[in-house]
Amino acid sequence: MRYLPLTDTDRSAMLETIGAASVDDLFVDVPEVARLDGPIRDLPMHASEMAVEKHMRGLSKQNLAAADAAFFLGAGAYRHHVPASVDHIIQRGEFLTAYTPYQPEIAQGTLQMLFEFQSQVARLYGCAVANASMYDGSTACWEAVAMAGRVTRRKRVVMSGALHPHYAEVVKTMAKFTEDVIADAKPAIQAEPDNDGLISRIDDETSCVVVQYPDILGRLPNLEEIAEAAHAKGALLIAVNTEPVALGAIKSPGELGADIVVGEGQSIGVGLQFGGPYLGLFAVRDKKHVRQMPGRLCGETVDADGKRGFVLTLSTREQHIRREKATSNICTNSGLCALAFSVHMTLLGEKGLRQLAAENHRLACIAADKLSAVPGVTLLNNSFFNEFTLLLDGDARQIVRDLSQQNILAGVSLARLYPDVEEFSGGLLVALTETTTEEDIETLCSALKEKLS
Missing domain, CATH: 3.40.640.10 (Type I PLP-dependent aspartate aminotransferase-like (Major domain))
Structure with missing residues (x-):
């Protein structure tokens, strides 16, 4: 059961003390479109524990885990090997x-x-x-x-x-x-x-x-x-x-x-x-x-x-x-x-961190060279560490969606980060770490060739 220790009288006294007419006054800074006007639609009021577990397992199967795909996502969150x-x-x-x-x-x-x-x-x-x-x-x-x-x-x-x-x-x-x-x-x-x-x-x-x-x-x-x-x-x-x-x-x-x-x-x-x-x-x-x-x-x-x-x-x-x-x-x-x-x-130490960084950069250089050789793909950067921007002859956001159906997470489209900037529609931000293999790079190159041909 829910634990609600306050009575209506208690709530009214608190609202009066802070000068609010109702609880709704406390949420005026939240846009109305983001506020609920009742229970969440399509959500049952109650369900058994077993039914909820089964439902949640079904939802989890819709996820594509990073380890199960050719993974090139970055833009502030990176997949590295954690011992x-x-x-x-x-x-x-x-x-x-x-x-x-x-x-x-x-x-x-x-x-x-x-x-x-x-x-x-x-x-x-x-x-x-x-x-x-x-x-x-x-x-x-x-x-x-x-x-x-x-x-x-x-x-x-x-x-x-x-x-x-x-x-x-x-x-x-x-x-x-x-x-x-x-x-x-x-x-x-x-x-x-x-x-x-x-x-x-x-x-x-x-x-x-x-x-x-x-x-x-x-x-x-x-x-x-x-x-x-x-x-x-x-x-x-x-x-x-x-x-x-x-x-x-x-x-x-x-x-x-x-x-x-x-x-x-x-x-x-x-x-x-x-x-x-x-x-x-x-x-x-x-x-x-x-x-x-x-x-x-x-x-x-x-x-x-x-x-x-x-x-x-x-x-x-x-x-x-x-x-x-x-x-x-x-x-x-x-x-x-x-x-x-x-x-x-501590496990890495200074030497280990430098070696890890070198491997990240090595893989990024290989990927940049191979991807920029694909017809319809241009490398923007003159310099980078393990992440760079490609310009595609096509809608990068749609290409990312399509490739995800092939278990290829091709990168982050700039249109997702900047939806209001038209010139970013073909921009694709690609990141590589030590968890990326050269086989993953070849997989992405082949997929882009097919999409842009």
Whole structure:
């Protein structure tokens, strides 16, 4: 049965206290088209447990698992091999049941893991300090924008047109509540990122410049040039990375001048998982900005007996301090996903990460050469890591749908990411990782030849 402890009188008293005429007044910001006007249609009011299990099994059979297809999807979520030992370790009771280290003296294992995780992220990003993680890459991106506003005391945000559109939408949505002005740009289909156009939009009121590295089309922007231009105007450079494996092959954003580096950690230790839960990474290059970081920061210390110990060094979220002094209202840090990231990164080590990145790039180069040789296919990029953009002589979105019926997940059509941009109709974003075989590449080439002939 349902547990409804409140009476009608209780509800009326609460509504009166907050000045609302009815419960519906609390949902006025939700578009009417998205609100239910009754029970969900076509859903029975009740069913037996066995009937529901049978129905759900039937629905699950409609899924095409990544491992059962020639897989070329990317655009911010990547299929990498996660060693079985990662899952074995995170399933240990002391990790699986841990929540959050409110009492450091009895949460030393969790704190040590987060301290080591922070150390790994800081080194990966080329920064001085990383926090104990965020929800995901898109919300980490917004938190970086908010932090830049606190540091610079400015409200104008310059966003690259090549920032992942989902990340851009999160920033725009949150900015509605903070009065930040978002100066964005339309994405352009061209071989190289429009660095000059981005730099031309930076002015004396700019708080930060947001650039993805590698960008949504797989290209590599010149972060050093952008950082120099941003710093000349007193703005911060925020670098967004959605594929951390790339940093085993290319220079870290912090090394290239980025002030705040954020991104998605899913590629390392965390499976695709139908879209979540994922892991937000956040780091700063300059220690003087640490107190403006969102979330939590674990630190190393010694106890009264001189023994090594771990503590929450900084915790500026609203659960711990007065709301008006909080840098963020983030209430967790995706701790289990952070643990999976840290375990996988530990297993790889620096040498393993570099080898993994090299294999990803090798396969991507093979695929780019073979796919661009298919009649009706043009490679857009001059440079890339493991993801690149193809221009097809046809509707890429329809081609992706058709090939999925052949157990080929050919990539992400740009029309899916940018449904309102007509010139993107033939764009196809293709990603390769160590899980892709050369046989998979040949399968995709043959399928495209047939579709475009």
